[in-house]
Amino acid sequence: MTHWIARQRYLIDFTLAALARRKVRNIGLLLVFSLLVFAIASVMLFTSALRAEAARVLAASPEVILQRLVAGRHDLIPPGYIERIGRVRGVQRIEGRLWGYYYDPVVKANYTFQVLADNPPAPGSIVVGAGLARFRGVRPGNTLSFRSYAGRLFSFTVTEVLPASAELVSSDLVLLSEADFRAFFDYPAGHYTDIALSVANPLETRTVATKLSTLLPDSRPILRDEVLRTYASIFDWREGIVLTLLSAALLAFGILAWDKASGLSAEERREIGILKAIGWETGDVIRMKLWEGLLVALSAFLTGYLAAYLHVFHFSAAFLAPVLKGWAVLYPRYTLTPAIDGLQIATLFLFTVFPYAVAVLVPIWRAAITDPDAVMRA
Amino acid sequence: MIELKDIHKAFNQGRENEYWALSGIDLTLEGRKVTALRGPSGSGKTTLLTILGCLARPTRGRIRLKEEDVSGLPERFLTGVRRSTFGFVFQQFNLVRGLSALENVMLPAYPLGLPRHELLARAEARLAGLQLGHRREARVEWLSGGEQQRVAIARALINDPEIVIADEPTANLDTALSRQFMGILEALVDEGRTVILTSHDPLVVESTVVDRVVTLRDGRIVDPGNAA
Numbered sequence A: 001m002t003h004w005i006a007r008q009r010y011l012i013d014f015t016l017a018a019l020a021r022r023k024v025r026n027i028g029l030l031l032v033f034s035l036l037v038f039a040i041a042s043v044m045l046f047t048s049a050l051r052a053e054a055a056r057v058l059a060a061s062p063e064v065i066l067q068r069l070v071a072g073r074h075d076l077i078p079p080g081y082i083e084r085i086g087r088v089r090g091v092q093r094i095e096g097r098l099w100g101y102y103y104d105p106v107v108k109a110n111y112t113f114q115v116l117a118d119n120p121p122a123p124g125s126i127v128v129g130a131g132l133a134r135f136r137g138v139r140p141g142n143t144l145s146f147r148s149y150a151g152r153l154f155s156f157t158v159t160e161v162l163p164a165s166a167e168l169v170s171s172d173l174v175l176l177s178e179a180d181f182r183a184f185f186d187y188p189a190g191h192y193t194d195i196a197l198s199v200a201n202p203l204e205t206r207t208v209a210t211k212l213s214t215l216l217p218d219s220r221p222i223l224r225d226e227v228l229r230t231y232a233s234i235f236d237w238r239e240g241i242v243l244t245l246l247s248a249a250l251l252a253f254g255i256l257a258w259d260k261a262s263g264l265s266a267e268e269r270r271e272i273g274i275l276k277a278i279g280w281e282t283g284d285v286i287r288m289k290l291w292e293g294l295l296v297a298l299s300a301f302l303t304g305y306l307a308a309y310l311h312v313f314h315f316s317a318a319f320l321a322p323v324l325k326g327w328a329v330l331y332p333r334y335t336l337t338p339a340i341d342g343l344q345i346a347t348l349f350l351f352t353v354f355p356y357a358v359a360v361l362v363p364i365w366r367a368a369i370t371d372p373d374a375v376m377r378a
Numbered sequence B: 001m002i003e004l005k006d007i008h009k010a011f012n013q014g015r016e017n018e019y020w021a022l023s024g025i026d027l028t029l030e031g032r033k034v035t036a037l038r039g040p041s042g043s044g045k046t047t048l049l050t051i052l053g054c055l056a057r058p059t060r061g062r063i064r065l066k067e068e069d070v071s072g073l074p075e076r077f078l079t080g081v082r083r084s085t086f087g088f089v090f091q092q093f094n095l096v097r098g099l100s101a102l103e104n105v106m107l108p109a110y111p112l113g114l115p116r117h118e119l120l121a122r123a124e125a126r127l128a129g130l131q132l133g134h135r136r137e138a139r140v141e142w143l144s145g146g147e148q149q150r151v152a153i154a155r156a157l158i159n160d161p162e163i164v165i166a167d168e169p170t171a172n173l174d175t176a177l178s179r180q181f182m183g184i185l186e187a188l189v190d191e192g193r194t195v196i197l198t199s200h201d202p203l204v205v206e207s208t209v210v211d212r213v214v215t216l217r218d219g220r221i222v223d224p225g226n227a228a
């Protein structure tokens, strides 16, 4: 065993020396290879992270949201609607929601004001998102004032700051009591922004939606599944386009690798001949070249993947953003949660490292099985 | 030590340019002796050397190495035999460019997987024995012809072979270096090794170090020399 390890170490040593000797060519190859992995991995990481993010955000949202439309525009839900829906079969829970946007001229940012049904803050106090707390420089216990649209100044005590790790959507959130919300926005009593419905049986959501449309013709039900599917298809479609473009690059790389490999230089051929003549077995030569291919491919893969990871999760996919603007509209300030998919890595690995190893090995094999007496006549 | 029986070697057999480089060689070489193969260019010296050194297989005929028939051995075993029994010094030296003298010397031992310090010590001793200790870290392409040959000899000796094979060892050397080579040859014999070489060089074939001169012509032995 130690003997075997020593042998592999010698082979690796030799391989490293061989790589160093053909520096320019190997660095060029490494660069192209890494770049390719980087590009593909960036797209893969980006899309899967967005998909995961969308699923996460939507998982918390209700199955159906009902909006009222007036002249094609989103309008308030007047009193009486909730009671009428209560009679629709299959609806498990109905909740009138209150939320709205507020522009803060102090920091020139938009906040989302929202009333939560489950233990809302006491009147006079608020819970704020981490981003907002940072911008306004507040901590729990501080007082925060906003001037309402009607011109009145409201002061609230901050009781809690939402953790920074929470979803990106909570960053600009202000949670407050229903009474404060209605007072701050002059929101008419009994009116709601929209209605959230939970449906017990997922198979029934569509039926429920149809019934709602008939019951309240001026309203529009929005199904979570549909939103999810729309997102997914947008992601898939865009990922598909980008990957198609990249597959052209992959092909070019394949040709390059094949060319490099099949065009074994005279120097390399000579070397293989010498090694065989002085007592290396064909297997030793092939193992040595396999190490060489693996070292190149693995380091390129690692470099490319790591760069892609940093690119997507630390630099907000800066290179992809212009190409994939559509996503940026869905998530104006996305800071994606790092997510790595093992299957994805395996796929990428299989489609880059494996073909390279094969492309390298085939001609080596041919050179390595030739008779060693040729070196006598070099 | 080595026994050849009716050795034939064809290149491009069965094709239009078929060429018989050796036709019926019978030869027995003794151990611990220096044998030189002589003959005009194209007479088959190098070809015979590759067959003696298990670098190539004869088209026909039998080879016995130390009482063992090696003509039928598969490539893998032949490589093993080559590694353990033979050391080669090629005419063009065939060093691996870009590696240091020391690394070149160690190359034939890599497949054996010896502990590194042991191999290093051995290689350094070989280089020092050939007055090359001070050049061990130098890349081989920076060495002079004579130094390159001595690196090649050190490499041939790293696995402590019984038989050293050299093709035209003095072809690329001037007279002084050729004499130095003959000195090294003598030392090899003193160590108990068998040496087989080819040469045109009178300085080699007429030297007292050489025990026997075999003369070839057109792929046949015309003078087997004094098989003492």
Ligand SMILES: Nc1ncnc2c1ncn2[C@@H]1O[C@H](COP(=O)(O)OP(=O)(O)OP(=O)(O)O)[C@@H](O)[C@H]1O
Pocket: A377, B011, B012, B019, B020, B021, B039, B040, B041, B042, B043, B044, B045, B046, B047, B048
């Ligand atoms: N691979 C080969 N294919 C075809 N012919 C070959 C091959 N190798 C050698 N020959 C031929 O076999 C003959 C013997 O060659 P060999 O190299 O053994 O001669 P040699 O005695 O060593 O000559 P020199 O003194 O020039 O080195 C030559 O005519 C050569 O052209």
Ligand SMILES: [Mg+2]
Pocket: B045, B046, B047, B167, B198
């Ligand atoms: Mg020759």
